[in-house]
Amino acid sequence: MIDMSLDKKSTLIIIVALDKKPQQTLTYRTLCSTKYGQQLDIIFWSNKHKGQSFKKENLNFISSPQNLNLSQVYNNILNNNLNYVRYMIFDDDSNINEEYLESVIKSNSEICVPEVEVNENKVYPICIKSNRVVDSTVDGGFKSINSGICLSYKLIEKIKAEYGNVYDEKFSFYGTDFSLFYRLDKLGVKVVQQGKISHSLSRLESIYEPNCFRWRQKLYENILMWRNYPKYNSPTLIIKVIVKLFVYFDRKTFRKAVGVLIRNRADINE
Structure with a gap:
């Protein structure tokens, strides 16, 4: 109560x-x-x-x-x-x-x-x-x-x-x-x-354009879910992230995604 x-x-x-x-x-x-x-x-x-x-x-x-x-x-x-x-x-x-x-x-x-x-x-x-x-x-x-x-x-x-x-x-x-x-x-x-x-x-x-704000933020979410909540997410999630990064390669997005993985933290302004 x-x-x-x-x-x-x-x-x-x-x-x-x-x-x-x-x-x-x-x-x-x-x-x-x-x-x-x-x-x-x-x-x-x-x-x-x-x-x-x-x-x-x-x-x-x-x-x-x-x-x-x-x-x-x-x-x-x-x-x-x-x-x-x-x-x-x-x-x-x-x-x-x-x-x-x-x-x-x-x-x-x-x-x-x-x-x-x-x-x-x-x-x-x-x-x-x-x-x-x-x-x-x-x-x-x-x-x-x-x-x-x-x-x-x-x-x-x-x-x-x-x-x-x-x-x-x-x-x-x-x-x-x-x-x-x-x-x-x-x-x-x-x-x-x-x-x-x-x-x-x-x-x-919506369908997001690759490397736009929402597309990148979804990518960061997947990275952090794979790293911090593996029990609730498929181990293949990180593979999907890597595939997206290379298929829709953008130097800025790639650099920021690696930063999220290393820092274990995302920023809404990235």
């Missing part, structure tokens, strides 16, 4: 975007269309944003001139806002509905994730072992994206006690989500499905 102690607020909503104001994002607009949009505290972090930070009513807008790694942003917020019972994390392009919010807020689970739909097709969560979409009745043994995840304060403290931070800061962009679920699996934490949201997923909807 989640501890609803009197000295803690109910729920903190965390939204992370790249150089956007709150009203420019689908997540914030749909959140505000629900009754919870004015009831719950919201931290909106805008990476690589030149404007001013501000606080207004229940909204804390943080303008970061730097483009920080997503794992660093999440950990920064979670480590510096300890007075909540639960924390809900969203990307900037989720369509949030009131039914989903209500079901999560009333849940006593340590962690819950929504069914994620893209174009009315369920795409997450997926089974850790098979990578196939799991049925809505299944609890545990799966992974999902960051957007829509809800973590209890007690679980956050449990993860930090084992790993130092909730999110693995070796990952910069892709992989921040799956690496978290691998940590939860190692800790024996039961993840529960709760509610449903619709979402825009670049990893599913």
Whole structure:
């Protein structure tokens, strides 16, 4: 059971975007269309944003001139806002509905994730072992994206006690989500499905040009997954990385990929 102690607020909503104001994002607009949009505290972090930070009513807008790694942003917020019972994390392009919010807020689970739909097709969560979409009745043994995840304060403290931070800061962009679920699996934490949201997923909807930003970030994720979470990834993953590096050879990408392998850490600005 989640501890609803009197000295803690109910729920903190965390939204992370790249150089956007709150009203420019689908997540914030749909959140505000629900009754919870004015009831719950919201931290909106805008990476690589030149404007001013501000606080207004229940909204804390943080303008970061730097483009920080997503794992660093999440950990920064979670480590510096300890007075909540639960924390809900969203990307900037989720369509949030009131039914989903209500079901999560009333849940006593340590962690819950929504069914994620893209174009009315369920795409997450997926089974850790098979990578196939799991049925809505299944609890545990799966992974999902960051957007829509809800973590209890007690679980956050449990993860930090084992790993130092909730999110693995070796990952910069892709992989921040799956690496978290691998940590939860190692800790024996039961993840529960709760509610449903619709979402825009670049990893599913786009074909990336070789050596573009997202293509490189996916490459870095694969390198780090192979090195740090071999139990959950095929040993042939590194072979696929090497093949891509040579088939789509680019001196800059090759140099940065080798750097990621040696440092065991990626950067969102690479």
